Amino acid sequence: MLYREMGRTGEKVSILGFGCMRLPIMGRYDQIDVEKASSLLDNALDQGINYLDTAYPYHGISTSHGGNSEIFLGEYLTESSRRDEIYLATKLPTWLLEDEGDMENFLKEQLKRLQTDYIDFYLLHSLKEKQWFHLEDLGVLEFLDQAVADGRIKYTGFSSHDETDFIKEVVDSYNWDMCQIQYNYLDENIQVGKEGLHYAADKGLGMVIMEPLKGGVLANNVPPEVQEVWDESQFERKPAEWALRYLWNIPEISVVLSGMNTMEQLQENLNTAEDSLPNSMTPEEDKIMEEVKKIYHGKIAVECSACGYCMPCPSGINIPLCFSYLNQAEMLEEYSEVRNQYYFMLKETEMAGNCLECGLCEEICSQHIPIREKLKEVARKMGN
Protein backbone atom coordinates (compact mmCIF):
# COMPACT_ATOMS: atom_id res chain seq x y z
CA MET A 1 0.00 0.00 0.00
CA LEU A 2 1.21 3.48 -0.83
CA TYR A 3 0.47 6.47 1.41
CA ARG A 4 0.14 10.17 0.67
CA GLU A 5 -0.27 13.27 2.79
CA MET A 6 -3.80 14.52 3.32
CA GLY A 7 -3.19 18.10 2.20
CA ARG A 8 -1.93 20.48 4.82
CA THR A 9 -2.86 18.15 7.70
CA GLY A 10 0.25 16.09 6.89
CA GLU A 11 -1.57 12.90 7.98
CA LYS A 12 -0.37 9.85 6.02
CA VAL A 13 -3.42 8.27 4.46
CA SER A 14 -3.59 5.12 2.32
CA ILE A 15 -4.17 6.00 -1.33
CA LEU A 16 -7.03 3.47 -1.39
CA GLY A 17 -9.81 4.22 1.08
CA PHE A 18 -12.72 1.97 1.93
CA GLY A 19 -16.12 3.47 1.02
CA CYS A 20 -18.74 2.09 3.41
CA MET A 21 -21.75 3.04 1.32
CA ARG A 22 -21.79 -0.21 -0.64
CA LEU A 23 -21.02 -2.89 1.92
CA PRO A 24 -22.18 -6.43 1.15
CA ILE A 25 -25.86 -6.86 2.02
CA MET A 26 -28.35 -9.64 2.64
CA GLY A 27 -31.08 -8.75 0.17
CA ARG A 28 -32.14 -5.32 1.39
CA TYR A 29 -29.86 -2.24 1.32
CA ASP A 30 -30.34 -1.63 5.05
CA GLN A 31 -29.36 -5.21 5.97
CA ILE A 32 -25.56 -5.37 5.99
CA ASP A 33 -24.02 -8.82 5.77
CA VAL A 34 -21.96 -8.34 8.92
CA GLU A 35 -19.84 -11.43 8.48
CA LYS A 36 -18.82 -10.62 4.91
CA ALA A 37 -18.37 -6.91 5.60
CA SER A 38 -16.17 -7.68 8.64
CA SER A 39 -13.94 -10.04 6.60
CA LEU A 40 -13.58 -7.39 3.93
CA LEU A 41 -12.52 -4.82 6.49
CA ASP A 42 -10.15 -7.28 8.23
CA ASN A 43 -8.48 -7.92 4.91
CA ALA A 44 -8.45 -4.24 3.91
CA LEU A 45 -6.85 -3.14 7.19
CA ASP A 46 -4.38 -6.05 7.22
CA GLN A 47 -3.19 -4.92 3.77
CA GLY A 48 -2.69 -1.32 4.79
CA ILE A 49 -5.95 0.57 4.15
CA ASN A 50 -6.19 3.16 6.92
CA TYR A 51 -9.04 5.39 5.72
CA LEU A 52 -12.71 4.43 6.18
CA ASP A 53 -15.48 6.63 4.84
CA THR A 54 -19.06 6.45 6.02
CA ALA A 55 -22.01 8.82 6.52
CA TYR A 56 -25.19 9.12 8.57
CA PRO A 57 -27.64 7.78 5.92
CA TYR A 58 -25.52 4.99 4.37
CA HIS A 59 -27.31 1.64 4.43
CA GLY A 60 -30.52 3.25 5.66
CA ILE A 61 -34.08 3.05 4.42
CA SER A 62 -33.91 6.62 3.11
CA THR A 63 -31.64 9.65 3.26
CA SER A 64 -33.83 11.09 6.06
CA HIS A 65 -32.91 8.27 8.42
CA GLY A 66 -29.77 7.11 10.13
CA GLY A 67 -28.52 4.03 8.28
CA ASN A 68 -26.65 0.97 9.47
CA SER A 69 -23.21 1.73 8.03
CA GLU A 70 -22.10 3.87 11.00
CA ILE A 71 -23.57 1.36 13.47
CA PHE A 72 -21.81 -1.55 11.78
CA LEU A 73 -18.49 0.32 11.73
CA GLY A 74 -18.81 1.25 15.40
CA GLU A 75 -19.35 -2.39 16.33
CA TYR A 76 -16.60 -3.63 14.02
CA LEU A 77 -13.99 -1.17 15.31
CA THR A 78 -14.82 -1.85 18.95
CA GLU A 79 -14.92 -5.63 18.66
CA SER A 80 -11.71 -5.77 16.62
CA SER A 81 -10.01 -3.08 18.76
CA ARG A 82 -8.79 -1.42 15.56
CA ARG A 83 -10.16 2.11 16.06
CA ASP A 84 -6.69 3.59 16.56
CA GLU A 85 -5.31 2.00 13.38
CA ILE A 86 -7.53 3.98 11.06
CA TYR A 87 -8.72 7.43 10.07
CA LEU A 88 -12.48 7.53 10.40
CA ALA A 89 -14.44 9.88 8.16
CA THR A 90 -18.15 10.54 8.52
CA LYS A 91 -20.50 13.31 7.52
CA LEU A 92 -23.12 15.67 8.88
CA PRO A 93 -26.40 15.20 6.95
CA THR A 94 -26.74 18.86 5.94
CA TRP A 95 -30.15 18.41 4.28
CA LEU A 96 -31.69 17.39 7.62
CA LEU A 97 -30.59 20.50 9.50
CA GLU A 98 -33.45 22.77 10.55
CA ASP A 99 -32.42 24.30 13.87
CA GLU A 100 -29.12 25.34 15.36
CA GLY A 101 -29.26 22.49 17.91
CA ASP A 102 -29.54 19.83 15.18
CA MET A 103 -25.82 19.93 14.37
CA GLU A 104 -24.83 19.17 17.94
CA ASN A 105 -27.47 16.42 18.18
CA PHE A 106 -26.28 14.70 15.02
CA LEU A 107 -22.63 14.78 16.07
CA LYS A 108 -23.48 13.34 19.50
CA GLU A 109 -25.59 10.61 17.90
CA GLN A 110 -22.88 9.78 15.34
CA LEU A 111 -20.17 9.48 18.01
CA LYS A 112 -22.43 7.10 19.87
CA ARG A 113 -23.26 5.05 16.78
CA LEU A 114 -19.56 4.86 15.86
CA GLN A 115 -18.62 4.02 19.49
CA THR A 116 -15.84 6.57 19.54
CA ASP A 117 -15.15 9.91 21.17
CA TYR A 118 -13.60 11.56 18.10
CA ILE A 119 -14.00 11.65 14.33
CA ASP A 120 -10.82 12.14 12.32
CA PHE A 121 -12.43 13.75 9.28
CA TYR A 122 -15.90 15.24 9.73
CA LEU A 123 -17.49 16.44 6.50
CA LEU A 124 -20.52 18.54 5.71
CA HIS A 125 -22.29 16.02 3.51
CA SER A 126 -23.26 16.83 -0.05
CA LEU A 127 -23.12 20.62 -0.04
CA LYS A 128 -25.39 22.25 -2.56
CA GLU A 129 -25.56 25.89 -3.54
CA LYS A 130 -29.28 25.97 -2.87
CA GLN A 131 -28.80 25.23 0.87
CA TRP A 132 -25.39 26.75 1.59
CA PHE A 133 -26.74 30.11 2.84
CA HIS A 134 -29.19 28.33 5.14
CA LEU A 135 -26.29 26.34 6.63
CA GLU A 136 -24.18 29.46 7.13
CA ASP A 137 -27.15 31.14 8.83
CA LEU A 138 -27.52 28.16 11.15
CA GLY A 139 -23.90 28.69 12.21
CA VAL A 140 -22.46 25.49 10.75
CA LEU A 141 -18.94 26.94 10.52
CA GLU A 142 -18.98 28.08 14.16
CA PHE A 143 -20.25 24.62 15.11
CA LEU A 144 -17.24 23.05 13.35
CA ASP A 145 -14.87 25.44 15.14
CA GLN A 146 -16.34 24.43 18.48
CA ALA A 147 -16.22 20.67 17.79
CA VAL A 148 -12.58 20.94 16.69
CA ALA A 149 -11.73 22.99 19.78
CA ASP A 150 -13.27 20.43 22.15
CA GLY A 151 -11.53 17.54 20.35
CA ARG A 152 -14.55 15.69 19.00
CA ILE A 153 -13.46 16.43 15.44
CA LYS A 154 -9.84 16.40 14.34
CA TYR A 155 -10.20 17.77 10.83
CA THR A 156 -13.01 19.42 8.88
CA GLY A 157 -14.13 18.96 5.32
CA PHE A 158 -17.07 18.81 2.96
CA SER A 159 -18.32 16.66 0.13
CA SER A 160 -20.14 17.95 -2.89
CA HIS A 161 -21.49 17.04 -6.30
CA ASP A 162 -22.16 20.68 -7.19
CA GLU A 163 -20.49 22.86 -9.80
CA THR A 164 -16.98 24.40 -9.91
CA ASP A 165 -17.87 28.03 -9.14
CA PHE A 166 -19.84 27.09 -6.05
CA ILE A 167 -17.04 24.84 -4.82
CA LYS A 168 -14.52 27.65 -5.19
CA GLU A 169 -16.78 29.85 -3.07
CA VAL A 170 -17.06 27.16 -0.38
CA VAL A 171 -13.30 26.50 -0.42
CA ASP A 172 -12.68 30.20 0.23
CA SER A 173 -15.26 30.48 2.99
CA TYR A 174 -13.48 28.46 5.72
CA ASN A 175 -10.19 26.94 6.73
CA TRP A 176 -11.09 23.42 5.52
CA ASP A 177 -8.62 20.56 5.85
CA MET A 178 -10.00 18.44 3.03
CA CYS A 179 -12.85 17.86 0.64
CA GLN A 180 -14.41 14.91 -1.12
CA ILE A 181 -15.49 15.15 -4.75
CA GLN A 182 -16.74 12.87 -7.48
CA TYR A 183 -13.99 12.45 -10.05
CA ASN A 184 -12.99 9.89 -12.65
CA TYR A 185 -11.66 9.99 -16.20
CA LEU A 186 -15.05 10.95 -17.61
CA ASP A 187 -15.78 13.70 -15.06
CA GLU A 188 -12.98 16.13 -15.84
CA ASN A 189 -15.48 18.76 -16.91
CA ILE A 190 -18.57 18.01 -14.88
CA GLN A 191 -19.48 18.78 -11.25
CA VAL A 192 -16.39 20.07 -9.41
CA GLY A 193 -14.20 18.87 -12.27
CA LYS A 194 -10.49 19.26 -12.92
CA GLU A 195 -10.62 23.02 -12.32
CA GLY A 196 -12.25 22.64 -8.89
CA LEU A 197 -9.90 19.82 -7.92
CA HIS A 198 -6.80 21.91 -8.61
CA TYR A 199 -8.31 25.01 -7.03
CA ALA A 200 -9.01 23.23 -3.73
CA ALA A 201 -5.70 21.34 -3.73
CA ASP A 202 -3.76 24.57 -4.36
CA LYS A 203 -5.37 25.99 -1.23
CA GLY A 204 -3.91 23.10 0.78
CA LEU A 205 -7.00 20.88 1.05
CA GLY A 206 -6.51 17.12 1.02
CA MET A 207 -8.44 15.70 -1.94
CA VAL A 208 -10.55 12.57 -1.46
CA ILE A 209 -12.20 11.06 -4.52
CA MET A 210 -15.56 9.33 -4.53
CA GLU A 211 -17.15 7.36 -7.37
CA PRO A 212 -13.81 6.69 -9.09
CA LEU A 213 -15.54 4.00 -11.19
CA LYS A 214 -18.72 6.07 -11.57
CA GLY A 215 -20.38 3.75 -9.11
CA GLY A 216 -19.14 0.68 -10.99
CA VAL A 217 -20.21 1.53 -14.55
CA LEU A 218 -16.61 2.12 -15.67
CA ALA A 219 -15.73 -1.38 -14.52
CA ASN A 220 -18.75 -3.45 -15.48
CA ASN A 221 -20.67 -3.77 -18.78
CA VAL A 222 -18.05 -1.73 -20.60
CA PRO A 223 -19.12 -0.88 -24.19
CA PRO A 224 -17.45 -3.31 -26.65
CA GLU A 225 -15.61 -0.56 -28.54
CA VAL A 226 -14.02 0.59 -25.27
CA GLN A 227 -13.15 -2.96 -24.26
CA GLU A 228 -11.46 -3.38 -27.65
CA VAL A 229 -9.08 -0.51 -26.90
CA TRP A 230 -8.18 -2.00 -23.53
CA ASP A 231 -7.69 -5.45 -25.12
CA GLU A 232 -5.52 -4.18 -27.95
CA SER A 233 -3.14 -2.37 -25.64
CA GLN A 234 0.04 -4.13 -24.48
CA PHE A 235 -1.14 -3.79 -20.86
CA GLU A 236 -2.99 -6.60 -19.19
CA ARG A 237 -5.34 -4.55 -17.07
CA LYS A 238 -8.97 -4.68 -16.18
CA PRO A 239 -11.07 -1.52 -16.71
CA ALA A 240 -11.15 -0.80 -12.95
CA GLU A 241 -7.36 -0.80 -12.82
CA TRP A 242 -7.15 1.72 -15.68
CA ALA A 243 -9.64 4.01 -13.93
CA LEU A 244 -7.81 3.88 -10.59
CA ARG A 245 -4.37 4.34 -12.12
CA TYR A 246 -5.64 7.42 -13.96
CA LEU A 247 -6.61 8.96 -10.58
CA TRP A 248 -3.48 8.02 -8.66
CA ASN A 249 -1.42 9.52 -11.45
CA ILE A 250 -2.70 12.91 -10.25
CA PRO A 251 -0.39 14.09 -7.44
CA GLU A 252 -3.01 16.34 -5.81
CA ILE A 253 -5.22 13.35 -4.97
CA SER A 254 -4.67 11.93 -1.48
CA VAL A 255 -7.26 9.14 -1.21
CA VAL A 256 -9.40 7.32 -3.76
CA LEU A 257 -12.42 5.72 -2.12
CA SER A 258 -13.93 2.64 -3.59
CA GLY A 259 -17.13 0.94 -2.52
CA MET A 260 -15.81 -2.62 -2.73
CA ASN A 261 -18.24 -5.36 -1.81
CA THR A 262 -16.43 -8.56 -2.77
CA MET A 263 -13.01 -9.94 -1.84
CA GLU A 264 -12.07 -10.03 -5.56
CA GLN A 265 -12.79 -6.32 -6.02
CA LEU A 266 -10.92 -5.47 -2.85
CA GLN A 267 -7.88 -7.57 -3.83
CA GLU A 268 -7.79 -6.16 -7.36
CA ASN A 269 -7.89 -2.59 -6.09
CA LEU A 270 -5.32 -3.32 -3.37
CA ASN A 271 -2.98 -4.75 -6.00
CA THR A 272 -3.38 -1.62 -8.12
CA ALA A 273 -2.66 0.54 -5.06
CA GLU A 274 0.68 -1.23 -4.56
CA ASP A 275 2.57 0.71 -7.22
CA SER A 276 0.34 3.54 -8.52
CA LEU A 277 2.69 6.47 -8.07
CA PRO A 278 1.89 10.08 -8.95
CA ASN A 279 2.95 11.20 -12.45
CA SER A 280 3.78 7.61 -13.35
CA MET A 281 1.65 7.12 -16.46
CA THR A 282 3.63 7.01 -19.70
CA PRO A 283 2.68 8.95 -22.86
CA GLU A 284 1.53 5.62 -24.32
CA GLU A 285 -0.84 5.00 -21.41
CA ASP A 286 -2.09 8.60 -21.66
CA LYS A 287 -2.84 7.99 -25.36
CA ILE A 288 -4.90 4.90 -24.55
CA MET A 289 -6.86 6.80 -21.90
CA GLU A 290 -7.54 9.62 -24.38
CA GLU A 291 -8.82 7.13 -26.93
CA VAL A 292 -11.23 5.61 -24.41
CA LYS A 293 -12.48 9.02 -23.27
CA LYS A 294 -13.05 9.96 -26.92
CA ILE A 295 -15.21 6.88 -27.49
CA TYR A 296 -17.32 7.56 -24.41
CA HIS A 297 -17.65 11.28 -25.22
CA GLY A 298 -18.58 10.41 -28.82
CA LYS A 299 -21.78 8.91 -27.47
CA ILE A 300 -23.10 12.17 -26.03
CA ALA A 301 -26.57 13.31 -27.03
CA VAL A 302 -26.32 17.13 -26.88
CA GLU A 303 -23.32 19.26 -27.82
CA CYS A 304 -23.96 21.65 -24.95
CA SER A 305 -20.86 23.57 -23.82
CA ALA A 306 -22.61 24.79 -20.65
CA CYS A 307 -21.88 28.41 -21.60
CA GLY A 308 -25.10 29.38 -19.78
CA TYR A 309 -26.32 31.89 -22.43
CA CYS A 310 -29.70 30.15 -22.32
CA MET A 311 -30.07 30.96 -18.63
CA PRO A 312 -32.09 32.01 -16.76
CA CYS A 313 -34.91 30.02 -18.31
CA PRO A 314 -38.25 31.79 -17.70
CA SER A 315 -39.68 28.48 -16.44
CA GLY A 316 -36.72 27.96 -14.08
CA ILE A 317 -35.23 24.93 -15.86
CA ASN A 318 -31.52 24.35 -15.34
CA ILE A 319 -30.92 23.65 -19.03
CA PRO A 320 -27.13 22.92 -18.97
CA LEU A 321 -27.50 20.54 -16.03
CA CYS A 322 -30.42 18.69 -17.67
CA PHE A 323 -28.23 18.17 -20.75
CA SER A 324 -25.26 17.12 -18.66
CA TYR A 325 -27.30 14.27 -17.13
CA LEU A 326 -28.70 13.23 -20.51
CA ASN A 327 -25.15 13.12 -21.89
CA GLN A 328 -23.86 11.07 -19.00
CA ALA A 329 -26.64 8.53 -19.39
CA GLU A 330 -26.11 8.20 -23.14
CA MET A 331 -22.35 7.98 -22.79
CA LEU A 332 -22.53 5.24 -20.20
CA GLU A 333 -25.54 3.50 -21.73
CA GLU A 334 -26.86 3.48 -18.17
CA TYR A 335 -29.92 5.27 -16.89
CA SER A 336 -30.74 4.17 -13.35
CA GLU A 337 -27.66 5.61 -11.52
CA VAL A 338 -27.74 8.82 -13.58
CA ARG A 339 -31.49 9.22 -13.06
CA ASN A 340 -30.95 8.97 -9.30
CA GLN A 341 -28.41 11.76 -9.48
CA TYR A 342 -30.74 13.88 -11.62
CA TYR A 343 -33.44 13.67 -8.96
CA PHE A 344 -30.90 14.23 -6.18
CA MET A 345 -29.25 17.33 -7.66
CA LEU A 346 -32.09 19.21 -9.36
CA LYS A 347 -34.99 20.97 -7.69
CA GLU A 348 -38.29 19.86 -9.17
CA THR A 349 -38.70 23.29 -10.78
CA GLU A 350 -35.34 22.91 -12.53
CA MET A 351 -36.29 19.70 -14.34
CA ALA A 352 -36.77 19.43 -18.08
CA GLY A 353 -40.46 18.51 -17.85
CA ASN A 354 -41.30 22.14 -16.92
CA CYS A 355 -40.52 23.44 -20.41
CA LEU A 356 -43.31 25.70 -21.77
CA GLU A 357 -41.64 25.80 -25.19
CA CYS A 358 -41.33 29.60 -25.29
CA GLY A 359 -38.13 29.14 -27.34
CA LEU A 360 -36.22 32.12 -25.87
CA CYS A 361 -33.29 29.82 -25.10
CA GLU A 362 -32.92 28.74 -28.72
CA GLU A 363 -32.61 32.35 -29.88
CA ILE A 364 -29.44 32.81 -27.82
CA CYS A 365 -27.91 29.32 -27.72
CA SER A 366 -24.28 29.62 -28.85
CA GLN A 367 -24.31 26.01 -30.11
CA HIS A 368 -27.63 26.30 -32.01
CA ILE A 369 -29.09 23.36 -30.11
CA PRO A 370 -32.79 22.55 -30.64
CA ILE A 371 -33.22 22.98 -26.89
CA ARG A 372 -36.98 22.43 -26.70
CA GLU A 373 -36.78 19.12 -28.52
CA LYS A 374 -33.79 17.99 -26.43
CA LEU A 375 -35.50 18.95 -23.16
CA LYS A 376 -38.42 16.73 -24.19
CA GLU A 377 -35.92 13.90 -24.62
CA VAL A 378 -34.48 14.57 -21.14
CA ALA A 379 -37.97 14.61 -19.59
CA ARG A 380 -38.89 11.36 -21.37
CA LYS A 381 -35.72 9.55 -20.38
CA MET A 382 -35.42 10.88 -16.82
CA GLY A 383 -39.15 10.74 -16.06
CA ASN A 384 -39.63 14.52 -15.57
Ligand SMILES: NC(=O)c1ccc[n+]([C@@H]2O[C@H](COP(=O)([O-])OP(=O)(O)OC[C@H]3O[C@@H](n4cnc5c(N)ncnc54)[C@H](OP(=O)(O)O)[C@@H]3O)[C@@H](O)[C@H]2O)c1
Ligand atom coordinates in the same frame (compact mmCIF):
# COMPACT_ATOMS: atom_id res chain seq x y z
N1 LIG B 1 -20.35 12.18 -0.08
C1 LIG B 1 -21.12 11.73 -1.02
O1 LIG B 1 -22.07 12.39 -1.43
C2 LIG B 1 -20.82 10.37 -1.58
C3 LIG B 1 -21.47 9.95 -2.73
C4 LIG B 1 -21.09 8.76 -3.27
C5 LIG B 1 -20.11 8.02 -2.66
N2 LIG B 1 -19.49 8.42 -1.52
C6 LIG B 1 -18.44 7.63 -0.85
O2 LIG B 1 -17.44 7.30 -1.79
C7 LIG B 1 -17.27 5.88 -1.81
C8 LIG B 1 -16.82 5.46 -3.18
O3 LIG B 1 -17.83 5.72 -4.14
P1 LIG B 1 -18.44 4.49 -4.91
O4 LIG B 1 -18.84 3.44 -3.95
O5 LIG B 1 -19.45 5.04 -5.83
O6 LIG B 1 -17.13 4.00 -5.70
P2 LIG B 1 -16.92 3.30 -7.09
O7 LIG B 1 -15.61 2.60 -6.95
O8 LIG B 1 -17.06 4.28 -8.20
O9 LIG B 1 -18.10 2.25 -7.24
C9 LIG B 1 -18.15 1.13 -6.43
C10 LIG B 1 -18.66 -0.02 -7.25
O10 LIG B 1 -17.70 -0.28 -8.26
C11 LIG B 1 -17.60 -1.66 -8.46
N3 LIG B 1 -16.19 -2.06 -8.23
C12 LIG B 1 -15.30 -1.63 -7.30
N4 LIG B 1 -14.10 -2.20 -7.49
C13 LIG B 1 -14.23 -3.00 -8.59
C14 LIG B 1 -13.34 -3.85 -9.28
N5 LIG B 1 -12.07 -3.97 -8.93
N6 LIG B 1 -13.83 -4.52 -10.35
C15 LIG B 1 -15.11 -4.40 -10.74
N7 LIG B 1 -16.00 -3.61 -10.12
C16 LIG B 1 -15.56 -2.91 -9.05
C17 LIG B 1 -18.59 -2.32 -7.55
O11 LIG B 1 -19.80 -2.42 -8.30
P3 LIG B 1 -20.80 -3.66 -8.16
O12 LIG B 1 -21.23 -3.65 -6.74
O13 LIG B 1 -21.89 -3.32 -9.11
O14 LIG B 1 -20.03 -4.86 -8.52
C18 LIG B 1 -18.77 -1.30 -6.46
O15 LIG B 1 -20.01 -1.38 -5.83
C19 LIG B 1 -18.64 5.35 -1.37
O16 LIG B 1 -18.59 4.01 -0.95
C20 LIG B 1 -18.95 6.32 -0.26
O17 LIG B 1 -18.24 5.96 0.91
C21 LIG B 1 -19.84 9.60 -1.01
